[in-house]
Every structure is written in C-alpha cells, then in structure tokens.
Amino acid sequence: MSDPLDELAAPDVISGGGEDFSAFVVSRWPGLVRLAFGLTGDRWAAEDLAQATLARAYVAWRRVSRADDPDAYLCRILVNTSNRRFRRHRVAEQAGDPPDTAVEGPADLVGERAALLAALRQLPPRQRAVVVLRYWEDLTDAQIAVTLGCSPGTVRSQLSRALAKLRENPVLGEGEPG
Amino acid sequence: MTSLEDDDLRQRVHGLLEVVAPPVAPVDAIIRRGRGIRMRRAGVAVGGLGLAAIIAALVLTPPAAPRPPAPPAPLPATETAGPGGVFARGVADGHAWRLAVQNIADPGYRCIPAITVNGTDADPVVPSTGHYADMALGPAAPGIGFAFLQLPADVRQVVLDGQESLPATTAAVCGLRYRVVGFAFRLAHPPQITVVARPGWPKLRATAGGAPPDGPPVYQLPPVSSEPPVPDTSSQTDGIWTNVGPPGAETAQGVIASGPTWSITLLFDAGGDCYNFGAPLSPGNPEVGTCGPISTPDGPETIVALPLSYPPGLHNAATGYAVQVSPATAHLRATASDGSTQLVTPRVVDGRRYTAFVIGKSLRLTRLTWLNAAGREIASTTALPQYGYTQFQP
Numbered sequence: 001m002s003d004p005l006d007e008l009a010a011p012d013v014i015s016g017g018g019e020d021f022s023a024f025v026v027s028r029w030p031g032l033v034r035l036a037f038g039l040t041g042d043r044w045a046a047e048d049l050a051q052a053t054l055a056r057a058y059v060a061w062r063r064v065s066r067a068d069d070p071d072a073y074l075c076r077i078l079v080n081t082s083n084r085r086f087r088r089h090r091v092a093e094q095a096g097d098p099p100d101t102a103v104e105g106p107a108d109l110v111g112e113r114a115a116l117l118a119a120l121r122q123l124p125p126r127q128r129a130v131v132v133l134r135y136w137e138d139l140t141d142a143q144i145a146v147t148l149g150c151s152p153g154t155v156r157s158q159l160s161r162a163l164a165k166l167r168e169n170p171v172l173g174e175g176e177p178g
Numbered sequence: 179m180t181s182l183e184d185d186d187l188r189q190r191v192h193g194l195l196e197v198v199a200p201p202v203a204p205v206d207a208i209i210r211r212g213r214g215i216r217m218r219r220a221g222v223a224v225g226g227l228g229l230a231a232i233i234a235a236l237v238l239t240p241p242a243a244p245r246p247p248a249p250p251a252p253l254p255a256t257e258t259a260g261p262g263g264v265f266a267r268g269v270a271d272g273h274a275w276r277l278a279v280q281n282i283a284d285p286g287y288r289c290i291p292a293i294t295v296n297g298t299d300a301d302p303v304v305p306s307t308g309h310y311a312d313m314a315l316g317p318a319a320p321g322i323g324f325a326f327l328q329l330p331a332d333v334r335q336v337v338l339d340g341q342e343s344l345p346a347t348t349a350a351v352c353g354l355r356y357r358v359v360g361f362a363f364r365l366a367h368p369p370q371i372t373v374v375a376r377p378g379w380p381k382l383r384a385t386a387g388g389a390p391p392d393g394p395p396v397y398q399l400p401p402v403s404s405e406p407p408v409p410d411t412s413s414q415t416d417g418i419w420t421n422v423g424p425p426g427a428e429t430a431q432g433v434i435a436s437g438p439t440w441s442i443t444l445l446f447d448a449g450g451d452c453y454n455f456g457a458p459l460s461p462g463n464p465e466v467g468t469c470g471p472i473s474t475p476d477g478p479e480t481i482v483a484l485p486l487s488y489p490p491g492l493h494n495a496a497t498g499y500a501v502q503v504s505p506a507t508a509h510l511r512a513t514a515s516d517g518s519t520q521l522v523t524p525r526v527v528d529g530r531r532y533t534a535f536v537i538g539k540s541l542r543l544t545r546l547t548w549l550n551a552a553g554r555e556i557a558s559t560t561a562l563p564q565y566g567y568t569q570f571q572p
Contacts, residue, residue: 021209022205022209025203025205025208026203026205029200029203030200030203033198033200034195034196034198034200035195037195037198038191038194038195043198046198047200047201050200051204051207051208051211052211054208054212055208055209055211055212056212057212058208058209058211058212059212083449112190112193113190113193113194113197116190116191116194117194118458121458121465122456122458122465124431124443124445124454125445125454125467126429126445131187131191132191135184135187135188135191135192136191136192136195138188150429154429163187166187172190
C-alpha cells in the first residue's frame, strides 16, 4: 500500500522530448482537442488547452510514460487545467462556433449540434466536465470522481443537475422519445 | 420530456465532437511550451536573461542576505491549537501571520470547516492525511508563501530545511480534528520538508531536489507564485489556495442573482468563490467566469467584477458584480456612474451570504454601500474593481 504522502510526490525532473514523446503527442492530439472542445466550446481555446495539457505531460513525461493508464492521466491534466483557467480571471469569448468543417447531413442536425454546444456552455464548468467525461469519454462515476477530485456522489448530483438543465433546452427536447 | 436519455445524449455529444477536425499536432510548439514550464518551475525564467547573465548579475551585485521568514511561534507542549484554532503563527518580513482552522459559515448555519490565513482567505478542507496546500497574498505579503500540510497521527513533527522543527498540531473545528503543520516561506525558495514519524519509524523527506538513489521517498513543494493572473497556466491567483492531495470538501453552488436574460451563479469549493456571469439569450451568448478568495464572516469581503468584455469597456458590455457579505449586512446598495442605485439583498448559499448585481453597458460601478437591518449605513467604498477582485473590510 502506498504512503498517503505520496500525493506530494515531486514532479518528474527528467523530461521527455525524444521520439516517444513526439509519437505520443501525434497519437493523442486529436482526441485531446475534441475533449477540450467539449469542455470549452471554443475551437481555439480547445487547441490551446490541448497544447497546455501535452506541455504538462512533457514536463512529467517520466511519470506519464510509466502510468498504467496514460490517457486517464492526460484527461486529468486537461480537466484540471481547464478548471484552473476558469478559476483565474478569464473572460470567455463569444460562444464558440460549431466546428467549421464540412458537416454532412440535414440542416437540422447542424442546428442540433449548435444547440447542444450552446446548452453545454450554459452549464457551470464542473457540470459540463461531468457530461463530457460521461458521454464522450464514457467514464464511470468513480473514474470521473478521480479525474475531477471529488466524490462519486458529487459526480452523480452534478450529472443529475446538468441533465435537468439540458432537458429544459427546447431544441434538445424535441427529439424522438427513447 | 423523455427524449434526452443516456443513449440519445451520448449520440448527440459524439455527433458534436466527432466532426471537430484538429489541425496537425504542433509537436515542436508543445515541447517548447513544456520546456518553458520546466524553466519557470526551476525559477530561472526571468525575462530574456540567460542563465549566464543572471549569474553575472549576482556576482556583480551581491544581494543583501535575505532575512528568512520568522519561524512559527512555539506551540504548547500539548500540541493542540491555540485560541481561535490557530495552529501556526509568525512574522515574515514584518508581516504578522497566523494559520488557523475555523468555521467560515455564518452563525446559525451548517458548520463549514476551513483553514485560513489571518482570519480570511479560507481553504475549505476536511481532515485528510497527505493533503498539502499553499498560497500567496500578493501585495499584502510580497514574496511570502503560506502552506499547511495535513499529517497522519503517527507523525510528530516536520523539519524545514533541516533546521526549523515544527510540531504537528491537532486543531478541532466543526467536530473534526485536523493534524496539521503550517509555515511561511519565501516563494523563491520553497523549503525542504522532512516529515518525522514516531521514534523507530523511518524518516520521510521532502525536498526541492530529485530523489537520491536508494534514498527515502522525496517530495517537492509545488511551485507557488504571486504573479498577477496572466495567460499562463503555471501561476496562481493571490489569496486562492492551491491544493495538492486527496479531494477536499464538497462543493456548494447556487444562483445568487438573475434577470430575464442573465444569471450570476456561485460555485464554492476549495478553488475559491467562483462566479459565472452568463447571458445565454443575448447575441453571442456571452459568459465570464472568475474566482476570488473565500472570505470569512469576520474578515474582509471580496468584491469580484465580471465584465462581459475584455478589456473592460472594449465592447461596451455589462459587468456583473458579486460580493460575499458578512452576517450584519442586510442590503448592499450599488451606485452607478449615472447616479442610479440598486438595493441588493443577500442570498444564502450553504450558510454563506452573497450579493450580486449587474451594471449595464456604458456605466461603471462608482460606490458600494453596506446597510444593516435598520437601513443604517455600515460602510461604503469607491475602491472597486473593473475586473478581477478587491477586498474590503466594512
């Protein structure tokens, strides 16, 4: 059993930078940007957040590369960095536009995406994070709790509140039942 | 409404995020950024100066030997906290300081335990071994950091830099017992901490350096900075604790003000009093969020500004304000630059009282006035932030 004071373990002194780290960045970059977009609702902020996350992973590369689940580690860095940014003086820019990539499908699907994006942005940051981690990363309550540094009970209550707010959205509530 | 069930929402979230097409991964930029973080942590990123220039400057201009922060005053042999839950105190560069555990809820409400500096700037945490937190007060104590460490019952003391011995102290509040040490330190030189267990137990060390081969476990204090908030993720905000270790106290949140098209919400947790001002029905769905230090019922109150445009006034947008107020405050009167006033009544969120209001575009908040239940003025200030926060003792 690890010592409880292990939580104070030093950031790794040895940094990455070799081919391993580069390959790691290339493989994780798309997923991190998408996760960050879910948290921020802003394309440029998402890319910056993903960059900041991987830069922190670079600093702690020894620990990241040896982690049982490096992706969980990255996810935790990204969410914590996102929360920290919210906590410092920050002015959110205008609501992020939906991705400006070519989107196939009927116009109402585009409208639904925009509505979901707007609805997510109206959630408090922690509720937004819970929704994205649950429905994009498919994490369990316990995994989300570890990522956010709270209890599973808090995760459940935050998710419940978030869903209640999303259900109030007239566009999101128009779909076919069940 | 039954359509937004789990599978449906999962499908919608995937539909939203899968169409995001990230550009090519900026590997070089990420590595440069990572090196920058490491440089800041090592304390050598000083403007454009190189290491050689720094060394040369030190050789040419020997600085006066810095006076180390005074060690905490010796605590009673019983190792229990003093009056008011004070478990550490001292004087650092002429600034008296004390760390205490105390209840930060208003009288009559559920007890909220927290660790405070000088009776304010609270960190709501529960007893938890291995939990460390530090913070800086900025101009109120330039260059000085404050920290506490929660310890297991079998740890008797910690030693800072191999010299100062601080006994682990037990402090109780809200029916909870905290086993803690607290100290002040120079932000530029976080101390090495040695955790001393009961006789016969192995010593655990904490150091700013790397782990010696085959040596005991090594810990490092996280970096702390008193720099103002900048677009940089490695510094922190003055007055807000950075917590490391097990999860802290539960959070509370609530809407503290709202109008037809806007709302101001509070999220209260170990990260501070965090506010979000959003106008989801306005064009562009503007939103702003920021956090301020957590005030205590008797301490200075934190006034937080939430401008919907940045820099303030750039887009001629409204500014939200939030103030955590003392139990004696029945109303807050906000006066705008056109002479108009708003009388705001506090709302209670988890035993703490908050006021919030919005100053419309083209206007500025010029005065805040605190009123008691009899309508009499308690205090007034014109020193008000346009962004960020200020603290004021009514």
